[in-house]
Amino acid sequence: MCVGVPAKVIEKYEYTALVDVMGSQMEVGTLFVPEVELEQFVVIHAGQAMTIIDEQFAKESIEEWRKLLDETNP
Template sequence: MCLGIPARVVEVDQENGTAIVDVFGNKAEVDISLVPDAQPGDYVMVHAGAAIAKVDEQTWKESYELWKQMLDMLDKEYEQAYQQA
């Protein structure tokens, strides 16, 4: 099992087979060999530095919200643990 991170394609460099994606407001360069037809504005799932699949906007939104909830929960747990230390 792998965990795909929802991202939006910002730029594509077809010559190098890479793209710049927006992941929770952060920019990252990813390999697009598995989705060579990716274009700016597309939504993709990213795993281990590679876009592994294109997804529709609804799927992207659902995944984004689940990740956001999980990250928010982890932030709260970290803050509580840090305050107790």
């Protein structure tokens, strides 16, 4: 099973982007979504932005990730 994490694009370069993942920043590849723009949300997996998602879905997903993390790190 593969798990993708929602992230917000905060800087964009030619083939990569700097994204924010629940407060942590990392650089990811954008070969699968070259049309991504600043402030858009993407799902990342294995260091690659896989698809662009809408903001509402991203925020709902982030909330579920936070709940899961809170439960595993009391």
